[in-house]
Amino acid sequence: MTRSIRQPQTTDYPAEHAQSRGRTSKFALIVGFVALYVGLVSAYNAPATAYEISIYDATPLAFWAGMAIAMLVALTVSWWVSPENHLRKLALALAVVVLVAIAALPIIRGYFFVGAGDALTHLGWMKDIQNGVLNPVYFLYPGIHTATLFIKQVTGMSLERATEFLVLAYFVSFVLFTGLTVHLIAKTKHALLFGVFSALLVLPINNISVHLQPHPSTEAILYLPLVLYLTVRYLTNTEGAISVGPLSITPSAILLAVALAAILLIHPQVAGNVILIYASIAFLQLVFRQLRSEHAISNHRPLYAHTVYLITIFLLWAPRNPRTTQTFDTIVNAILFGVTETGAIDQRGASLAAIGGSLGELFVKLFFVSAVFLALAALLMGLNLRKTFERSFPSSDGIIKYLTLSMIPLGGMFLLFSLLQGSTQRFRYLGFIMVLITILGAVMLSWAFDRLSQRTSTRTLGTVAVLVFVVLLPLSTMTVFASPYIYQPSQQVTEMQMHGYETAFDYQAMNVPYTGIQAGPERFVHAYYGTPFVNEDDFVPGSSAVVEKNAFDGGTLLNYYDESRYIIFSDVNTQLELDVYKGVRYSEAGFNHLDSTPDIAQVHTNGDVHVYLLHQNTEANQSQNSTMSA
Structure with missing residues (x-):
């Protein structure tokens, strides 16, 4: 009587299907690279023209669709073909390029x-x-x-x-x-x-x-x-x-x-x-x-x-x-x-x-x-x-x-x-x-x-691996950049924002400090003047203290501050406070008070950065108002 010997589960890819898998994988990779190209072109053709509180929402859907298709192809082909097949390396390269393209979105879209x-x-x-x-x-x-x-x-x-x-x-x-x-x-x-x-x-x-x-x-x-x-x-x-x-x-x-x-x-x-x-x-x-x-x-x-x-x-x-x-x-x-x-x-x-x-x-x-x-x-x-x-x-x-x-x-x-x-x-x-x-x-x-793989089909395990990364990759990709999804604004700095702060600094009156929504303008002082100027006595960048919330929302800023000062903020601040934080920190009414309160005047705006002056010394501030407006 001959005893049957149980053969271990093979981990190899069946040779009779190798040619068919190769053709299918090549076609899939072509689709993947085309999807990648279409996605990149769609993002490049939609450059950022203003501040975007979320780069995810502002980037065209065609880009995300193209990246999703390309990544799915890369994942599938990577585990579909044998380790020795050069198509695996090509699929792996496609996956890397997809994530690099996402990381490069600020470059592609002209931030x-x-x-x-x-x-x-x-x-x-x-x-x-x-x-x-x-x-x-x-x-x-x-x-x-x-x-x-x-x-x-x-x-x-x-x-x-x-x-x-x-x-x-x-x-x-x-x-x-x-x-x-x-x-x-x-x-x-x-x-x-x-x-x-x-x-x-x-x-x-x-x-x-x-x-x-x-x-x-x-x-x-x-x-x-x-x-x-x-x-x-x-x-x-x-x-x-x-x-x-x-x-x-x-x-x-x-x-x-x-x-x-x-x-x-x-x-x-x-x-x-x-x-x-x-x-x-x-x-x-x-x-x-x-x-x-x-x-x-x-x-x-x-x-x-x-x-x-x-x-x-x-x-x-x-x-x-x-x-x-x-x-x-x-x-x-x-x-x-x-x-x-x-x-x-x-x-x-x-x-x-x-x-x-x-x-x-x-x-x-x-x-x-x-x-x-x-x-x-x-x-x-x-x-x-x-x-x-x-x-x-x-x-x-x-x-x-x-x-x-x-x-x-x-x-x-x-x-x-x-x-x-x-x-x-x-x-x-x-x-x-x-x-x-x-x-x-x-x-x-x-x-x-x-x-x-010594007990289970390699292709079955590969399918499981693909499904695992199909779940994990989108979850991690959504937190690569700051966005309202994680209760943070985009870290984009627009050229208008930078120029707006620079203009405000150039025409700042002596001994009139700045304060801001969320924080003062010190970071822009660093970027424009360089860090040595922050502590110079002849430059008054203001403090890192923010505008007092209750006085801001209640329209009583003039009673809160004993001296004249600038309030400077950009559209970044307004979008964050009103759209992300829903007015919990600073309300829409507070922003409206800046335009409706006597002795608070807007002295500069370039459509992105806005500068208001709280008048506490009328004679001194009249000259500054005309200078800044010029």
Whole structure:
């Protein structure tokens, strides 16, 4: 009697259907690239002509339809064809281009500048460096500023435009090197797919402290995957090493040293976080070399020299700037006094409730996809502690252990800054941590896919993977840019807005300060005059205090202020207050009072920026009224 032998489920793509799948995939990719082209043309032909409170609503529907079709084709073909088929790489490239096109919408649609907060200050610093007012050698983070000036010099484009291309370059770097790092760690046929599509979720961007705009800490976070990729390559690759005394030098070691210096110049705080990772790796290597010499970690190239190198250049560079010592003092005070922020959170929750939202809803919108990957990463780190994991993935076990241990100090810093009153630094640390979480989550997905494919059809698993990313990608894409969807305005700065503020500053009367809706005009002062002028006695930019709400809404501003002052605001402010916040902070009646109250006169407007003067000294202000109106 012959016993039947049960054959394992094949993971290969049936050869008899390969040709048919190839033709279908080629046709699908043609459709995908055509949809991409149509979407790009529709967006390009609809340039922004005024401030748009939501780039999502203002961009033509044809663009979003084209991107959706192209991404669906890219997802489907990626898992439809075999790993060896060149069409998979083409599909992967299509997916990357789709997300890059979305990230490049401000460029495609002709935005003058992106970033109405910190980014304007950084624009001012760029102008200071360009004009020789600021020496980048004595600046804390000159990386993106000097790089933007280089782009401007080479291309001849405006400084504002150059910043948009710089941000896009860092975005592309994040996507590519996140995918390559996952591929390097997981070492499975589908690792690159999971790595790239996970990177396209852009989990570090939270629009609280990490934004897709010229913002050094954001660019440093987006640059981190390149550093991690070179670190993994250095640790696991010993080919071509040249011995120099006790050191063994490879091309990857030199590239890594350069990358570490670069991330320090982009933002020292992020470089400090890398020190925490490197210290964790060096510590683990030291322990395993003493206790478990047979483990793969003991065979990795030691990271001691690079750790000492990074700490040394950090200590030589960062402490020269007062901001570094201020941050250090803040951390010490948090440890000693443990100030909490419960009141601030409650206040924000009450504000959201007043306009029909909630903290829970905002959390889901911003962090649901992140929470999914956090769970995947936690599962991977938990499995990594088991001996069976070490036996199953010996070549990658050590790298996962490095990243797992580094989560302890990074998580500690996140919790520490969570105690600080009014601090949003925690979300910078969260953005940094989410780079590691993206990599670990993608590795977990690729390994789970590889293991399950031994029992289940690869095409079935591929269909599941497509469906998962079909759900996750739109959820994450809707939070790439600030918009009313997350109760924030677009960060677009129009040319009329910039010129409106510049004109107001040029004709400002001496000793008459500015105040504004939401905040004063200091950011535009930085962008126009450069940062050194902010504290000059002969320039009165006003304070960061906002117009008093009750006096504004009640039409009693003249009774509230003891001196003449300008109230300056733009259409950005009115749209945000009336359309997004629904008049909770400043009402429509308050804006109307500015035109109907005696002794409050509009002295300048260019259709976007509006300047009103509160008359408290009639003789002095009559001359100013005529000057500003001219």
